[in-house]
Amino acid sequence: MKHSILLLTSAAATLLAACSDSPGIRTTETPAEGQAAAASAEAAQYTCPMHPHYISTDPNGSCPICGMDLVPVSAKAGAAQGDGSIAVAPEMIQTMGIRTVPAEVTDFGQSLRAFGVVETNERLENVAASRLEGWIESLTVRAEGDTVRPGALLYRVYSPDLIAAQKDYLNSLAIGNDNRIAAVRQRLRSLGMQTAAIERLTQNREVIERVPVYAEAGGTVAELQVREGDYVNPGTPILRLQSYSGVWVMASIPETELPLIDTGMPVRLDFPSAPEAPAEGQVDYIYPTIDPATRTAQVRIEVDNAAGYLRPGAYADITMDLGGGPRLSVPSEAILRDSRGAHVIIAKGDGRFAGRAVRTGVSAGGRTEIITGLVSGEQVVASGQFMLDSEVNLREGFSKLQAPPTIIAGPDTPLSQLPVDASTLAEIDHFTDMALYFHEALTDQYRIDPYFVDPALGLGETLRTRFADTKLVPILGEAETALHAAKEAREGEALAAELARLMAALEPWLLEGAPVHYRDAGLTLFQETETGRLWVQQGGSPRNPYGEAPAEVIAWPDPMAGMETGSAERQPVDPHAGHR
Incomplete structure (x- = not known):
């Protein structure tokens, strides 16, 4: 995945701090009210130090799981936090071995890791085949496993045809006709007589009745296919040597x-x-x-x-x-x-x-x-993460069973007036993250991973339930439709079409809901001059994901100045500036 995926989410602390003063952010209770309510709940509840999910109102009770005495519930002893985390007391961190x-x-x-089996190297295998026609005598190799050295005598062959050719060769030597000597010498080779035997014949000037055959390579006899006295023809396999x-x-x-x-x-x-x-x-x-x-x-x-x-x-x-x-x-x-x-x-x-x-x-x-x-x-x-993980899962399960917080808003409530706290804004930012992700995939020409789209889709239903009958619901619905289609498109023109649809859905939220949040996050909103298609990216140098058409910047409106969405200042820019 490229470097800007989940850009807003991975920098949540910075972005949420940047937008904490935005008029588009609303909270449902004051910090003092929240602390008072928490203090009241803690005074009446007790928990087990080893099993923080067990809650009781009996100050003298014991844990039914491990039998430990209960202790007062504290924000530092397994209590769930607003950001989905849990807090563990320092002494419990040591006890749990974290x-x-x-x-x-x-x-x-x-x-x-793999397994294998040793096999012979076929490159080190040699097959000895007969080049002569005759009877094998004096076979020196008797069984498989015998060791043969290069040049060692293998056997002798009695061949009448080869005896006649030797006599013709000796007559040629006596006459001294070089052309005839060369011709008869070549005939001996074609009948299968090796060079060493021909040299011996030339020096001794005597016919060799039992012609010797020497090993041309060394090795171990892996297969022996003849026996003493066998009659062989040219091409008959004699033995196979393996090194x-x-x-x-x-x-x-x-x-x-x-x-x-x-x-x-x-x-x-x-x-x-x-x-x-x-x-x-x-x-x-x-x-x-x-x-x-x-x-x-x-x-x-x-x-x-x-x-x-x-x-x-x-x-x-x-x-x-x-x-x-x-x-x-x-x-x-x-x-x-x-x-x-x-x-x-x-x-x-x-x-x-x-x-x-x-x-x-x-x-x-x-x-x-x-x-x-x-x-x-x-x-x-x-170490100790299994106990923490079970506690986090239990807290999440309890939070899902609780009714969603009451939203005091209706269909006429402006987007900037919706009661959106820091945690909710981080959830909505998942959809903007997807717009950044699709933009980068198109400009850098790689396929998106559908796996990274699922977190945003998973938050859509929860947000639509929480903000039912508000202007945020159609924005989220259309954005979810674009994300589902993008998972199938994944790249090219099809993904560009879904980016355009996603940006069209998010435009009201970006310009009316929390524009200061995205402005302070360093994001820039662009629009193609001719088609009106939008995209959002980091930095001010435009990289058009739809092609090479000219584009213009849509300035982030300042809600404090009372600017309407339609009056957002548009500034023409060079679409090729900053292109790689």
């Missing part, structure tokens, strides 16, 4: 991991049956097919076996280090996973904790990459 660590950029990669100075390890790799593997990549190996064997290898070949039953592909790893420790069929444990580099990460034990996906518990300071959804990447060495959801330096809980 330990926090920062999210930080570390250099690591993903480790892939085990190098072997292959055939590894089964999941198809999802194949894009991360390349030839030449080093591999760490462990052979349970041969601890002394080499512990390293190299990817030699990636087979182009995938087994439909196991959804794995074969990867061939080349291993040196000069010492002879490895035997075909032996088991190998394989480890590959993939994609190393700097990554934002947290300890793997800090990641919690449930039906909602991956999330962490973040420490917000002063004993407050809250859940945060994250998107994870590769895991290795006890750490997990965080793609989105955290920034470097944020404190996450690495």
Whole structure:
């Protein structure tokens, strides 16, 4: 995901502080009234230090779960906060064993574990076939497993045709006709007589009745196909020699991991049956097919076996280090996973904790990459987070069972007069985040991830229920329609059309609801001169997501000056300024 996704939400503290004085923000009670109500509730309620979700009015009672004495409810002892977090007393943090660590950029990669089997290296295999026609005599190789050295005698052949050719060669030598000598010498080679035997014939000037055949390569006899006295023809297989100075390890790799593997990549190996064997290898070949039953592909790893420790069929444990580099990460034990996906518990300071959804990447060495959801330096809980997570979930569940706060507003209430507190404004900002996300996806030409649209859609129904019969409801409804369609479009002209629809829906809220909020956040609103299509972006240099058409700035109105939406000042700008 690109850098500006969830721009407003990820900087919620800054933006909410910037808009705290905006006339469009309303609260339902004063701080003094809220504190008085909280103090009254605390005086009458007691809770268990280990199970803060248990609430009782009996000051002398005990927890039915663990039997501990109850203590007065306090804002610092498991109470839910307005931002969705919970507060835990300092003594309870120590009792629960809560330990926090920062999210930080570390250099690591993903480790892939696989298994493999040792096989023979086909490149080191040699097949000896007969080039002569005759009977085999004096066979020196008797069984599979015999060792053959290069140049060693394999067998002798009695061949009448070759005897006649030798006599013709000796006559040519006696006559001294060089052309005839060369021709007859070539005939001996074509009949299968090796160079060493021809040289011996030339020096001794005697016919060799049992012609010797020497090994052209060394190795171990893996297959012997003839016996003493067999009659062979040219092309008859004699034996197969296999060298085990190098072997292959055939590894089964999941198809999802194949894009991360390349030839030449080093591999760490462990052979349970041969601890002394080499512990390293190299990817030699990636087979182009995938087994439909196991959804794995074969990867061939080349291993040196000069010492002879490895035997075909032996088991190998394989480890590959993939994609190393700097990554934002947290300890793997800090990641919690449930039906909602991956999330962490973040420490917000002063004993407050809250859940945060994250998107994870590769895991290795006890750490997990965080793609989105955290920034470097944020404190996450690495120990004791399960108890905090259950408490956060319980508080959220109770809050969903409670009736939504009463909204004193009607269909004629201006958007700037709606009772929107800081938390509600942050929820509405999810829709503006999506407009920023779509704009960046179009200008940087990448596909949006539908996963990042879901949080805004999840808030739509809650907001529409809370603000029923107000001008905010049709804005949210049309914005949700555009977001649903954008999840299907994902890129190009189709996504641009949904961005235009989303901006048309949000325009009243941006210009009438909380314009000071977005102005102070550093956002700029643009409109194409000819089509009237809108977009919002950070900074003042326009990047038109719809094309190269000219555009103009729509200035943020100041509600204190009584400016109407329609009278917002428009200033022509150069649409190409700031383009990359």
